[in-house]
Amino acid sequence: MRIVEAMVAVAMTAGLSAALACEQIAPRGTGDLGVVVERAAGRLQLVDTSARTALAAIDGLGDLSHASVVFSRDGRFGYVFGRDGGLSKVDLLCRTVAKRVVQAGNSIGGAISQDGKLVAVANYTPGGVKVFDADTLELRADIAAWYGEGRRAKVVGLEDVAGSRFVFSLFEAGEIWMVDLASGVPVVTRFPGVGREPYDALVTPDGRYYLAGLFGEDGLALLDLWHPERGVRRVLPGYGRGEDRLPVYKMPHLEGWALAGRFAYLPAIGRHEVLVVDIDTWQEAARIPVAGQPVFVMARPDGRQVWVNFAPPDNALVQVVDTETRTLVSTLEPGRVVLHLEFTARGEAVWISARDDDRVIVYDTATLLPLATLQADKPSGIFFASRAFRIGL
Amino acid sequence: MRIVEAMVAVAMTAGLSAALACEQIAPRGTGDLGVVVERAAGRLQLVDTSARTALAAIDGLGDLSHASVVFSRDGRFGYVFGRDGGLSKVDLLCRTVAKRVVQAGNSIGGAISQDGKLVAVANYTPGGVKVFDADTLELRADIAAWYGEGRRAKVVGLEDVAGSRFVFSLFEAGEIWMVDLASGVPVVTRFPGVGREPYDALVTPDGRYYLAGLFGEDGLALLDLWHPERGVRRVLPGYGRGEDRLPVYKMPHLEGWALAGRFAYLPAIGRHEVLVVDIDTWQEAARIPVAGQPVFVMARPDGRQVWVNFAPPDNALVQVVDTETRTLVSTLEPGRVVLHLEFTARGEAVWISARDDDRVIVYDTATLLPLATLQADKPSGIFFASRAFRIGL
Numbered sequence: 097m098r099i100v101e102a103m104v105a106v107a108m109t110a111g112l113s114a115a116l117a118c119e120q121i122a123p124r125g126t127g128d129l130g131v132v133v134e135r136a137a138g139r140l141q142l143v144d145t146s147a148r149t150a151l152a153a154i155d156g157l158g159d160l161s162h163a164s165v166v167f168s169r170d171g172r173f174g175y176v177f178g179r180d181g182g183l184s185k186v187d188l189l190c191r192t193v194a195k196r197v198v199q200a201g202n203s204i205g206g207a208i209s210q211d212g213k214l215v216a217v218a219n220y221t222p223g224g225v226k227v228f229d230a231d232t233l234e235l236r237a238d239i240a241a242w243y244g245e246g247r248r249a250k251v252v253g254l255e256d257v258a259g260s261r262f263v264f265s266l267f268e269a270g271e272i273w274m275v276d277l278a279s280g281v282p283v284v285t286r287f288p289g290v291g292r293e294p295y296d297a298l299v300t301p302d303g304r305y306y307l308a309g310l311f312g313e314d315g316l317a318l319l320d321l322w323h324p325e326r327g328v329r330r331v332l333p334g335y336g337r338g339e340d341r342l343p344v345y346k347m348p349h350l351e352g353w354a355l356a357g358r359f360a361y362l363p364a365i366g367r368h369e370v371l372v373v374d375i376d377t378w379q380e381a382a383r384i385p386v387a388g389q390p391v392f393v394m395a396r397p398d399g400r401q402v403w404v405n406f407a408p409p410d411n412a413l414v415q416v417v418d419t420e421t422r423t424l425v426s427t428l429e430p431g432r433v434v435l436h437l438e439f440t441a442r443g444e445a446v447w448i449s450a451r452d453d454d455r456v457i458v459y460d461t462a463t464l465l466p467l468a469t470l471q472a473d474k475p476s477g478i479f480f481a482s483r484a485f486r487i488g489l
Numbered sequence: 490m491r492i493v494e495a496m497v498a499v500a501m502t503a504g505l506s507a508a509l510a511c512e513q514i515a516p517r518g519t520g521d522l523g524v525v526v527e528r529a530a531g532r533l534q535l536v537d538t539s540a541r542t543a544l545a546a547i548d549g550l551g552d553l554s555h556a557s558v559v560f561s562r563d564g565r566f567g568y569v570f571g572r573d574g575g576l577s578k579v580d581l582l583c584r585t586v587a588k589r590v591v592q593a594g595n596s597i598g599g600a601i602s603q604d605g606k607l608v609a610v611a612n613y614t615p616g617g618v619k620v621f622d623a624d625t626l627e628l629r630a631d632i633a634a635w636y637g638e639g640r641r642a643k644v645v646g647l648e649d650v651a652g653s654r655f656v657f658s659l660f661e662a663g664e665i666w667m668v669d670l671a672s673g674v675p676v677v678t679r680f681p682g683v684g685r686e687p688y689d690a691l692v693t694p695d696g697r698y699y700l701a702g703l704f705g706e707d708g709l710a711l712l713d714l715w716h717p718e719r720g721v722r723r724v725l726p727g728y729g730r731g732e733d734r735l736p737v738y739k740m741p742h743l744e745g746w747a748l749a750g751r752f753a754y755l756p757a758i759g760r761h762e763v764l765v766v767d768i769d770t771w772q773e774a775a776r777i778p779v780a781g782q783p784v785f786v787m788a789r790p791d792g793r794q795v796w797v798n799f800a801p802p803d804n805a806l807v808q809v810v811d812t813e814t815r816t817l818v819s820t821l822e823p824g825r826v827v828l829h830l831e832f833t834a835r836g837e838a839v840w841i842s843a844r845d846d847d848r849v850i851v852y853d854t855a856t857l858l859p860l861a862t863l864q865a866d867k868p869s870g871i872f873f874a875s876r877a878f879r880i881g882l
Contacts, residue, residue: 123511123582125563126518127877128605146562146605169539169835170518171564189516210837212521212539258791258836259855302750303791322793322813357695358751358769376751398651398696398880400715420715441878442562443651444603462652484520485834485875487791 118190126171129188130438130480132449132456134473135160140176141472142191145440145480148458148468152191158182158198164205164477167484168230169212174479175230177206183217185233188481195233199226207256210487214277216254216262223248225264227277237282243269253297253308253350255488257321263306265294272308272319272328287328290317296350299488300375309350314338318378331378335365342366346407348391356399356419363390370404370417384422387413392436396461397443401425405434414448416464426464430457435475441482449475511583519564522581523831523873525842525849527866528553533569534865535584538833538873541851541861545584551575551591557598557870560877561623562605567872568623570599576610578626581874588626592619600649603880607670609647609655616641618657620670630675636662646690646701646743648881650714658687658701665701665712665721680721683710689743692881693768702743707731711771724771728758735759739800741784749792749812756783756797763797763810777815780806785829789854790836794818798827807841809857819857823850828868834875842868
């Protein structure tokens, strides 16, 4: 019997509450923890990226379709944004749901402030952003996305940026809003007329640029957060489905966009290509042919490779591109319906979810060989606690 | 009585060993932990970067002059490299020295492998690198820095790079060595003739370039780790003390070099300047006048600012440079003998040690106002556990 079990036994004998048993969990660091979303089951699998094993299941999280997770700055808590408007604060050490609020009818992701004190959620219904105290989940701000004549827009592309600020886009309104909560009271700066139907966005890894993709027209809306006074401008006018409206089997995720040095690697929309863009000029620098319509284009943390997954019918493949030569290095087949990829913080491994094979495969990014396979029930997103240390993730 | 204390009381009653009391430490994440080196006392102060407070003192670490610390990938353990050849594995949760070996007579820093499994130490006496199992501190490799006719060089500038590889420089030999431990047996690649007396080195944040400063001549030795077959080349031939051998009050630290976008910010040697270098071409792009001879030039994680401290007699100052305009933003006076600066991972705060005022000051990097002051006994280096998630730190 290990000491922890002995302690629990002693505690039980002494009549202490079993609900406090987490106090007896053996000490462990949180830097190598992560979660795999088991979408259909509404459950997270807690994983250990050092041992490459599953540690526990955490359920009671509601509808986890399209769920995403951010982490507290101590790495202990994950904030889970469910599709059903649920915001759950999960304790990765105690393996429990520490707090949960259903804060809207329909929501789509969130962010945590640079100082870790505020968690913001992007809501479709009712359209807006709600901001919560990261510790207590008490409501701190409720920003309704009003536009036009008393209508509320769906909010998408919510990102944390420097300061107590969040930036997000209003789908129907064609606006980008920046909210500053440094004073405790939300101060909103509106950027109207940025383009038709912004549908997703990203922040560059340095936190400087907010880029929104447009569903309703081609091009991207760019906000330089070092100079918000300069407003939003349009870049990459050819980025999109084009005049002939190519069929798109799945809209790419913008947060997956990869930056390696001064070049961004973007999923082309509707085309079997990865685009290379020079972010010094925001001009296209090259196109790399790939196996299908890319969904996520993710840079290995050192920028030497980008890894790409695809929309149907090519969603059993993952391709690896060398960024120096801009050529394909390898085509992998992790399993059916690859939904997500997550690199370890220092990039030695990547975890890939293959939903319809109910598994997560871990690859060595140097040898491109599998290191481990974990069983998971219809896995979708994979999120590691080391995200706590990056802006805009 | 809190539950933890109750448990301890119960455990004591039950006759369980007090030595196991760490098992009852309340769960906490490790992502916001850090240590401040109290050099004269041979002690670490464990700090909490969320609450901005000291949590505990950890002593029994030997001579901590010029000590540095790396962290396990779970964030629980710090590996402390003392000047006396001591390698200590400190448990940040249990607040104890978990293991300690005195592995050489005189050493100067170390590194942890990308996968977190190996810890390497750079030794002056006897000259070489020893590599240890990160878990047990058992010796895994002993690489003697032989050169010429049976002599051993002091090893400096030891850095972890992608794979199970470390790169380091041999001071008297004028060589750079790369050791690959992927097979379990060290495979050494030698780069002789890189320049006279390499004295310190850095790896760029993407892990691609290893740069060694030369004490014995001007210029820098550059190894492209994506292409080690191309060998080491000399860059920035004017970097150094110059032909007139300027007086240098303290050699700058190279690991402090800052990268913001494609520009590196370097401490000039002997001059009151920060140099700006375009790393696409390795040509000097600008010089920024500052208050004294810079020692550390550190980029805020978003690259918007660099913070600079100085050699005597200007070592009570810290200056903040805006990287966009390349102008001074502010001159701060944190206290006497500023030795080190450490940014939080997402850059909202910076911790600065002022040795002769026995304090650490925490600044808000947006307002440049102090947020907290911690008492510390002759503080020198400050190291946060979030370093675990970066290559070459």
